[in-house]
Amino acid sequence: MSGLTVFLDGKPVTLAELPLKGGGQAAVFPVVGDDGIVVKLYREPPGMEQERRLMRMLTMSPLAARPTDRSQPPELAWPTALARGPQGEFLGYAMRRFGEPDHVQVIGLFTRAQRLKLFPDRADWRFLLGVAWNLAFMTARMHYDNLVIGDFSSSNVVVDANGFVTFLDCDSIAFNDPVNGELFPCLMHTTDYSSPERQAGGPATRATDDFALAVLVYQLLTAGNHPFGGVPHDSASESTVKDNIAASCSYVVRPERVVIPRGTIDPSVLPPELLTLARAAFGPGVHAPAARPPAEAWLRALDKERSLVRVCPSRPLHTFGSHLTSCPWCTRAATTGHDVFNGPAPVSVPVPDPRRGQHPGDPDGSWPAALKVAVLIAVLVVLVIIGLMS
Incomplete structure (x- = not known):
């Protein structure tokens, strides 16, 4: 009609x-x-x-x-x-x-049922790591172009089957007119991804984007767990994620302060360098914007881990960080009876590595040597330029 x-x-x-x-x-x-x-x-x-x-x-x-x-x-x-x-x-x-079935909101990656429905035999931990890398790259690249995302959340970003991301609702992005310098601010924000100064009515900045990015990366690497979930032990009433952010109360940093929701994945699934960044963002970085890791710090740490991901010999959809000596998903399945990733049927081909710019038609994610070098140089040049301008 x-x-x-x-x-x-x-x-x-x-x-x-x-x-x-x-x-x-x-x-x-x-x-x-x-x-x-x-x-x-x-x-x-x-x-x-x-x-x-x-x-x-x-x-x-x-x-x-x-x-x-x-x-x-x-x-x-x-x-x-x-x-x-x-x-x-x-x-x-x-x-x-940009919509289903070709593109789905990032929030669709946060539940097992949705992952299996939308990305069958693909959305393992390595895939989520690749999506996190793309988010970090895009955030750094937008900041380099003097764009502030502002309303940055799991609903305003979509992802395709290769892990590539696209930002929606660009009419809320903050930017300066390149001709006369006039500022067009971002007036929107999503509370579960908003830093305290943003919740209090402050402007969208690179630092507020960095806070939202940290939350999204953490959610991706823990299959959907919000780092500010749970209820503080000293809370007199039910606490919301917004309340916990304002109170700087994250179980990732101070687990003893929080009644952690049942089924929460232990933060130790994050490789040490990424966990250090998360604890900086959700600890001192909550109320001190300068202490938040910038997007390029996440990008470097995620890029380092992508080539080190381990694959479980028993279940091909169980991939995990190189710092772990045994499969955390098998251990969790044996303990809780709930398998976070494994689908109903085993995969028969290698799981693709969802790297931005993946060589077309190469299902195992391998690149020609010359292309690897070219892409690495391009990424390093962007990071150097960002560093010089910061």
């Missing part, structure tokens, strides 16, 4: 009657007859400020200087056109479509 007709660059398009998704401020609609784009319509008149923001965004090409593999989707769901009504009134904007 058809719904509203809107105009994109003067061309009329008809939207489906039902949205793909909706929130408190906007809803995203498919376009009838065009599966490649969607239109985001604001529920309340967005006003001149938002229209001006999007007009400036249409003149920008963020991340355009970085070459990507042809099989890789765009890294940002950037606005492609303004959506207007019949009288020229500003209603929203169009963007590329």
Whole structure:
């Protein structure tokens, strides 16, 4: 069934009657007859400020200087056109479509049932590590391009079958107009990924992005566990994740302070360098933004671990960090009766390594030597440039 007709660059398009998704401020609609784009319509008149923001965004090409593999989707769901009504009134904007089955929200990787449904025989710990690497790379790269994600959460990022990530809701990204320097701030945030200063109404910054990135990386490496879950022992009432963040109460740093939720995976599944970064972010980094590990620190540590991942000899979907001498997932399954990763059928081919820029058609993730060197040099150059500018 058809719904509203809107105009994109003067061309009329008809939207489906039902949205793909909706929130408190906007809803995203498919376009009838065009599966490649969607239109985001604001529920309340967005006003001149938002229209001006999007007009400036249409003149920008963020991340355009970085070459990507042809099989890789765009890294940002950037606005492609303004959506207007019949009288020229500003209603929203169009963007590329990123949805199931080709793309799923990162939150879909946080439960076993969803992982097996969406990524059968693929979404092991090594795959989650690769997604975490891509998130860290993208965060560092966006900061290098002077973009602040702002509303950074597991629902605003989608991932494809190769582990490549795409950021949604780019209309909330904070940036300075490259022509006149005018700041367009991010006014949105998601509480479970918001640092205390962001919760208190402070602006979105690189440091607030670094906090959200740390939470997301930790969730990925623990198959969905939030580092600020649980209830403090001294709490008089049920505590929320937001409360625990504000109180700097994380079981990753001070487990003795928290009644840890049943089934929580022990933080020791993280390799030592990554666990050190997590404890810095969820300990001193909660209230001291300068103490939070930046995105490039996560990137370096994740990159080091990717080549060292171990594979369980008994169950091919059990992969784990190089610091462990035995499979933690087998141990957990034997103890609890719950297998975090293993699917109903064994895999018959090697599990792909979801590295950004993976060589097309190479199922075991191996690259030609020259390509390995080229990619490594490119990553190091970006890190050096970021370091010089920080």
